Every structure is written in C-alpha cells, then in structure tokens.
Amino acid sequence: MVGVPRSQGCVRCIGRKIKCDMTHPQCTRCLSQNTACPGYDRGLKFQDQTQSLTRKYGQTSRSSMDEAFAPNLTLEALNLQTKECFQNWLDGHFPSYVSSFDPRVEVNWMDFIRTRWSFFPPALVWAFRALTSLHMGALHGDKEMIICARHMYSHGIRHLACLLQSRAALSDETLAAAILLGGYEVLDGNTDRSWIIHSRGIRHLLCARGPAAHVHGIGRTLMLSWQPFIVADAFINSDPCFLGDPEWARVSVGSESAEDQERSGSLLVQTMDHAFNEVARCPGYLAMTKEVVTSDRDADPAVLAVLLDCMLRSRQNLIHCRSNLEENHPPASFIGEVPEAFAPTLVQGSRDGVDSAIALLNQLTTMLQSHVNRRANALSTPGPLNNPSDPWRIVARRPAVGDTSQSPEPPHSEDLNPSAYVFGDSLDKFSLTMGMGSLAPDACGCPQFSAHKAISF
Numbered sequence: 001m002v003g004v005p006r007s008q009g010c011v012r013c014i015g016r017k018i019k020c021d022m023t024h025p026q027c028t029r030c031l032s033q034n035t036a037c038p039g040y041d042r043g044l045k046f047q048d049q050t051q052s053l054t055r056k057y058g059q060t061s062r063s064s065m066d067e068a069f070a071p072n073l074t075l076e077a078l079n080l081q082t083k084e085c086f087q088n089w090l091d092g093h094f095p096s097y098v099s100s101f102d103p104r105v106e107v108n109w110m111d112f113i114r115t116r117w118s119f120f121p122p123a124l125v126w127a128f129r130a131l132t133s134l135h136m137g138a139l140h141g142d143k144e145m146i147i148c149a150r151h152m153y154s155h156g157i158r159h160l161a162c163l164l165q166s167r168a169a170l171s172d173e174t175l176a177a178a179i180l181l182g183g184y185e186v187l188d189g190n191t192d193r194s195w196i197i198h199s200r201g202i203r204h205l206l207c208a209r210g211p212a213a214h215v216h217g218i219g220r221t222l223m224l225s226w227q228p229f230i231v232a233d234a235f236i237n238s239d240p241c242f243l244g245d246p247e248w249a250r251v252s253v254g255s256e257s258a259e260d261q262e263r264s265g266s267l268l269v270q271t272m273d274h275a276f277n278e279v280a281r282c283p284g285y286l287a288m289t290k291e292v293v294t295s296d297r298d299a300d301p302a303v304l305a306v307l308l309d310c311m312l313r314s315r316q317n318l319i320h321c322r323s324n325l326e327e328n329h330p331p332a333s334f335i336g337e338v339p340e341a342f343a344p345t346l347v348q349g350s351r352d353g354v355d356s357a358i359a360l361l362n363q364l365t366t367m368l369q370s371h372v373n374r375r376a377n378a379l380s381t382p383g384p385l386n387n388p389s390d391p392w393r394i395v396a397r398r399p400a401v402g403d404t405s406q407s408p409e410p411p412h413s414e415d416l417n418p419s420a421y422v423f424g425d426s427l428d429k430f431s432l433t434m435g436m437g438s439l440a441p442d443a444c445g446c447p448q449f450s451a452h453k454a455i456s457f
C-alpha cells in the first residue's frame with residue numbers, strides 16, 4: 001500500500017531510525033532510556049500517486065485509469081447496461097408479439113441473455129450493442145450515438161462472417177447474431193431492400209440447422225422471432241416459403257401431441273400458430289399461380305386441380321381461425337397464459353393477417369380458375385408480359401433479390417436524420433400479421449417492406 005513504512009518497530013524507534021527489538025507491549029530500548037514506548041499502532045499515510053501512475057501507464061483521464069485498473073468491472077457495467085437496454089428495445093418495438101412468446105417457448109430472449117452472455121461470441125455482443133445504441137440514439141435524437149451504432153453493426157457483420165466459416169456456424173449464438181443484425185438492417189438498412197439480403201442468409205441458416213433444432217429452447221424462440229420476415233421475404237421475391245413445408249409446419253405449432261397443446265393453456269396462441277402455418281403457404285401459392293398465368297404452355301390439369309384444392313383448404317382453415325378471433329376482448333379461457341393487456345392487440349393483429357391471407361387466396365383462386373376457363377374454352381390467349389392489363393406484369397419484369405457474398409454496409413451518415421426512425425408498435429403490428437403486412441399499401445408504417453410495389457392486383 002502506498003505510504004506505509006516497511007519497518008514493524010515502534011513509532012519512536014522508527015523515528016530515530018534505529019532497530020527496534022519489538023518487545024510487546026513496550027520495546028526494551030525505550031524502557032532502558034526511561035522513555036514511554038509509543039507502541040506499534042500507527043496511522044496510515046496515503047499519498048496521491050495519480051500523476052506518477054498516469055505517466056507509467058500512459059493514461060490521461062480518470063475514466064481511463066478506471067479501465068486500466070478495473071477493466072473487468074468496466075466491461076461488466078457495460079454488459080449489464082446492454083442487457084437492460086435490450087429489454088427496452090423489445091418493449092419499444094415488439095411489445096405484444098414478444099408477450100405471445102412466453103406460452104410457447106421455454107427460453108425467451110432475456111433468459112438467453114442473462115444466462116449465457118458470458119459465452120456469447122463477439123458477433124452477438126456487437127449485435128446487441130448496435131441495436132440498443134441505435135434505439136437510444138434515435139430516441140434522444142443523438143446523431144453521434146447512431147453513427148456509433150453503425151460502427152458496432154459493422155463490427156458485428158465482420159465477426160459474423162468469421163463465425164459462418166467456423167465450426168460454430170450452425171450454433172444458436174450464430175443464428176441469434178444473424179437475426180439481430182437483420183433486425184438492425186430493418187431499422188437502419190443502407191437501402192429499403194438491404195434487410196432482404198440479410199434475410200436470405202438467415203433462411204439458409206435455419207434450413208441448414210433443420211426443423212429439429214427449432215422445436216425447443218432458444219432455437220424455437222429464434223425461429224418465432226424472424227418467421228414474419230421470412231414470409232415477407234418470400235412474398236417480395238415471389239418464392240415459396242420453406243416454413244410452409246409440412247416438417248416445418250409441425251415445428252411452428254410447437255406441439256408434438258394433443259396433450260402438449262392442452263398444456264400450453266392458450267387457445268389464442270394455438271390459433272396464431274395454426275394461422276401462421278396457412279399463411280406460410282401463401283407465398284408458394286402466389287409463385288405457382290404466377291407461373292401458371294404467365295406461362296406460354298398449358299399447365300397439367302392434374303397439377304392445377306391439386307393447386308386449387310390446396311388453396312381452397314388453406315382458405316377454409318384460415319376462415320376457421322378467423323372465427324376464433326372475432327372478439328376484440330376475448331375471455332380468459334381463450335387467452336390463457338397471455339397477459340390480458342396484450343390480448344386485444346394480438347387478436348386484432350392476427351385477424352388482420354388472416355383477413356389479408358384470405359383476400360389473397362380469393363384473388364389467386366379467381367385468377368387461376370379464370371385462366372383455366374379461358375384455356376379450356378379457347379376464348380382468348382394470354383396477353384404479352386408487357387401488357388399493362390396483365391396483373392403479373394410488374395412481378396414478372398422485376399428481378400428477384402438473389403444471394404450475395406458481400407455483407408451489407410451501414411448507410412452513410414451525411415443525410416442522417418434521427419427523427420426519421422420509426423418508433424412505436426409498427427414492427428409489432430407487422431409481426432402480428434405473420435408477414436402479410438408486407439402486402440399492405442403502407443406496410444404498417446415500415447417503408448422497408450415494399451412487396452406491394454412488386455405485386456399488382
């Protein structure tokens with residue numbers, strides 16, 4: 001300790017700079033001179049060594065001195081702040097959608113963070129920090145913090161690229177990092193379509209991990225978190241959605257038996273899951289109908305019959321789900337474990353998604369049946385793709401968004417306007433529509449979701 005004498009002798013001997021025999025309670029040297037021994041108890045003398053230590057370690061500020069002598073303490077404080085800020089981020093952007101997780105997952109996002117943070121790879125840590133910094137910067141109109149968030153995002157992307165080349169490529173942490181960085185792209189993407197490129201990578205990760213990896217634990221939470229965006233991605237690209245396949249549909253409902261469904265305790269959540277299974281098939285119906293209508297060749301009648309039958313069955317299942325969502329304020333027996341305060345929003349959002357899906361299927365079945373009738377009766381032939389009356393003209397002409405090996409870059413800061421960021425429940429409402437919100441004219445207030453520009457009815 002700085003300022004503490006090395007000698008253990010009495011105070012008088014130390015002052016005289018002579019060797020003390022350290023006899024207790026009084027030393028004999030003091031007694032031999034008929035002098036009272038002051039004893040061995042002495043006050044501690046502290047000396048300010050800040051300047052010398054600053055010169056030694058090259059530090060220039062008190063905060064940097066703290067970081068030099070207690071780096072673990074500083075890092076832990078930052079980690080704690082990030083965890084709590086992420087809870088605020090969830091509450092700010094997905095208040096109702098996240099509330100529906102508890103009845104159907106074993107590990108939610110905050111459980112994941114609080115129990116496994118020390119094992120997180122840098123990509124995931126940077127993803128959390130980028131999102132929370134963007135949220136705080138936009139909330140307080142702090143341009144510097146938003147710029148800082150973009151740098152954090154860049155760090156996260158670089159670390160994610162390394163993770164994808166490692167043995168941990170298919171780990172929960174890698175998928176979580178990809179999803180959070182995708183969420184950043186949704187909110188602060190370089191272009192209004194940059195999140196779609198990222199979503200393609202997430203889709204490949206989910207498929208490579210397989211359905212079994214998303215039945216339990218954080219894997220299920222991760223799938224539920226991004227599934228509305230997977231549907232939107234499929235609509236925008238006019239591709240079938242893999243979540244509509246039977247093996248993934250079984251994962252979506254999150255139950256292996258009727259007994260498991262009874263234990264979930266929420267008919268509302270079960271209705272949402274079953275509705276999503278039908279919604280996830282809609283991008284495939286859209287893609288197949290477009291292919292039939294725009295093709296110069298006659299489709300196999302058997303294939304058309306199967307397609308129409310599938311669409312009609314999905315429509316009927318959605319109508320059944322819709323009947324369960326009639327009441328804006330459903331009874332407790334229907335809500336189950338879902339917090340009562342969020343039940344009306346969950347019902348309304350799910351109902352909007354189901355209504356959009358039913359309307360789409362009505363449009364597709366009408367168009368397909370009309371096309372079949374025209375072909376059968378030879379009353380007319382399909383118009384060219386550049387015919388303005390062709391309802392698929394824009395879709396057929398627009399190139400699909402493909403995969404890319406380049407990571408998306410954060411937007412430039414010259415035109416940064418913190419007030420332009422979307423807050424409130426816009427993303428929450430979009431998620432509750434199960435991805436159908438991407439077809440709405442205003443896309444729930446999210447300009448990034450612009451599938452309606454590619455689909456003309």
